[in-house]
Amino acid sequence: MQSNTCRKTSIFSGTTFILLAVLENLAGRNEVAIQLLNQVINLQPNFSEAYSNLAKLMEKEGRLEEAIAHCQKAISLQPDDSSNYSNLENILKNEERLEELN
Secondary structure, X not given: OOOOOOOOOOOOOHHHHHHHHHXXXXXXXXXXXXXXXXXXXXXXXXXXXXXXXXXXXXXXOOOHHHHHHHHHHHHHHOOOOHHHHHHHHHHHHHOOOHHHHO
């Protein structure tokens, strides 16, 4: 019997699990998507794309402080990736908190 959790193996691909999380999100299973992204982060804690995607899901779920924290983590891991800044800007703009960007 196989477990539904990621295992740390040579075939583990964070990108694959991010794609699965996107599919779960599109199917309306946001909690499953969040679990998948958290598993990626547990196995690859420096994978900024997982934090970025998790931030988007957290915003969608109304968990704004968590979304902001995940955006900030993605930025700290990949400061040259402008999409991380855009994600944070969009969350803060939606919450009318743009002054926090400075």
